[in-house]
Structure formats: structure tokens, C-alpha cells
Amino acid sequence: MEDELISKKELLDLTGISYGQLYRWKRKQLIPEEWFIRKSTFTGQETFFPKMLVLARVHNILNMKDDLSLDELASRLSDTGGFSDIRLTEKAIAERNIVTDLTLSSYGLDVQGDDGMYSFDTLLHLYVADNLLANGDMNLEEGRLLLRTLDSHTEELKGRPCELYFVRKMGVALFMLAPSPAELYFDEGVRLIAKVALGDLIEQLKGRLS
């Protein structure tokens, strides 16, 4: 799975938004500047976007824009603000169906804060684990390792696009976190079980939280 890009035109066709809307959202910083990737093609310069990220974001905007003004949306979607100081109780997480009960009951006690609340980062980690568990890629014990890995590197990777590689060799599970875009090459014995762009999950998680 590569970091797929989508051209501006494809994006507009796929989502049914117009040029005007796209530029308006950009002005309101609903779509961050870094996502506008300029590349030269045979028709000249074209703008591309990271596919998963931008589709999730556009989807979120379209869903929310009926209830909120664009400015409110902007503050809600902005990458750092809004969510980073969110704290949820176990009950709230279960109610919103963010992660499954199984995940929550297995790992909840290990990762929750002293006051029994979950921060956005913790939630994200749980969400990642939950996704991998749900796909059947990972077992519960490996999940613990994953959470520890994510937890110990939260600070370094904050605000940077990052990918999680989950590989196995001879049945031993390994987790790797790499700031994207990075290309990793493994030896033959290694099987890449899953590659997860954390940015996508952040988008999804934000969607569920709002």
C-alpha cells in the first residue's frame, strides 16, 4: 500500500464539491496547506492530495457543515487544537463506540490516566490497536506491545505524519514507527502484516469524536 495521491480533479469528481468550495475551505484552513502537493504532469502543473487524508477530511467537513459554521469547523478540525485536550471517560468511549469493549477491557486499565480518563493520544493508540485487532492481524498480547511502543514515542511523533508498520518474522511480532514518507525494505523472512497511516486514523477518530 503506497501513499496514494489523488489529483484535484479526481477529488472534485469523487466528492462532488466544486473548485470554489475547495479553495474556500483552504482559505479557512479546513484543508491544510501541506496537503496541496504540486507535481508536474504532462498537462503542466497539477495539484495532488494525499488520498486517504483528504477524502476523510472532505467527508468530515461535508457531514458537519450543516450544523456548524465554517469558522467553527476550522477550529474543530485544526490539527493541534480542539481535540488534543479532550478527555473522555470509559463510559463515554463505549457510548460513542470508538473502540470495542474487548479492547477497552483488555487495555483500558493500562493506559488510562490517573483519574481514569482517556486523553486524545491514548484514545488514538487504543483506536489503532482496535483496528488491528478487528482485522485479525494482531493478537491481544501483541496489542500490549503496540500500545507501549506508541506510548513511548508519542512526543517525538506529535504533529508529524507517521506510519506504523507491523511485521512478523518467524512468528515474532515487530512494530515500527516511521515518519512518512519513508520507504522500508525488509529481508525475505519478514512478512508485512499491516501498514497504517496514523494520520488517516486521526482523521477517522476526529470524525467519531465530533
Place this chain on the structure above:
Amino acid sequence: MAEKSKDEGQLPDLILNGVGSAAGGSYDRVLIDGVGKVGDSLTARLFKANGQIRVKGGLETGEMEVNGIMNLEGSLKTGRMKLDGMLHIEGSLKGESCALNGLVTVKGDCELEELKGEGGFTVEGLLSAGHADIRLNGAGQVREIGVETLKVRQGNKSMWNRLIGGIIPKLKSELTAKTIEGDHLDLEYTTADIVRGNVIVIGEGCSIGRVEYGSELSVHPGARVGKEVKTGD
């Protein structure tokens, strides 16, 4: 030159008359008449300047009005702005609305909700606006335009103007851009590689390499269009 502070808790005003210079900082009102120089970035609720002004930094203001020549070495962030004269911005321009009468040069991107202008402008980055209504009285040069609605007209069509435009290309009242994208585009005297939009009107004097339109396209007989493509269903 006078710098006076008001009651505590309220930001002071910066008032410059004649020839003078001031440091940057945060102010409530900045009023400059004459030749003024500001040494650093400025933040102000209201910025009013007449004459020649140079700011060695950025400017952030809620409302601004400039008559004369202004040079900005940083970026400009503003609410409403009114400009008569020349404005040169080294950084980017971000604002709500802009009423332009004169010349603007922006080295970075230019993002405005509403742009209504007469004169000429150069934007080396992206010109993004909600509604742009431009009457060209000089050259308009933009790398890329992304708008909801755009209307371009030639301001002065007198013989004299055409003559000057013919001799000095820089004074030709034409808009040049690489790409123009928007929902409603109404162009005149525009040269562009690619124009993409929903409803497009290509008026007199246009020369467009490729037009991609969604629902409507009309081309003036006096315009040149390389290729017309209908997109979508």
C-alpha cells in the same frame, strides 16, 4: 512624532506625522502621515496611512486604509482593507475584503474573501478569493487563481491606453495566469494555460490554452481557445 499611551489595560496609539520612524509592536491605532518607517512587525486594530510607509516586518490589523506607497517586508493579515496607491508585500496577504485602486504586488499567496479592484496586481503564488471583481488598468499577473466567482474586465479602453500598452508590454491591461479555477468565471483580456470551472464565459481578447467546463461555456468570437473539454456528466 508622538507616541501616547491611554489608560492602562488599553493598547497605545502610534501616531507619526511628517518624517519619522517607530518601533514595531502592538497598538490600538496606527496613524501615519508623511514618510514613516516602522522597524519591526506591527499589530494594530486600525491602521491608517497616507504617504510613504515602509514596515520592516509583518502587519496584522483589523482594518486598514492606505493612500500612497507602502512597502511591507513581511506578511499582511487584515480584516477589511482599502488601498489607493501602491502596495508591495514580501510575504503573503490574507484578509477578509480588499478594495483596491492601484497596484499590488504580493510575493507569496493572496487569500481574500472579497476582492474588488481597479488597477493592476502581481501575485507570485496563489490568488484565492471568494468573489473577485477586477477591472484591469495595468498588468495582472498571477501564477494560479482559485475562486468561487471571478470577473475580469478591462478598465480603460481608450486609444491612448492601447497605444501605451502596445509600446510597453508591462502596461498592457491584461491578466496573465497559468491556471484559473473557479465556479463562475467571467473573463476578458486574459491569457491562461488552463481554465477550469463550472460556468465559464470567455470574453473578448482572451487566449486560453485549454478550457475545462462543467455546465456552461460561452466563447466570444474574438477569443482564442485551444481546446474545449466538458467534464463531469
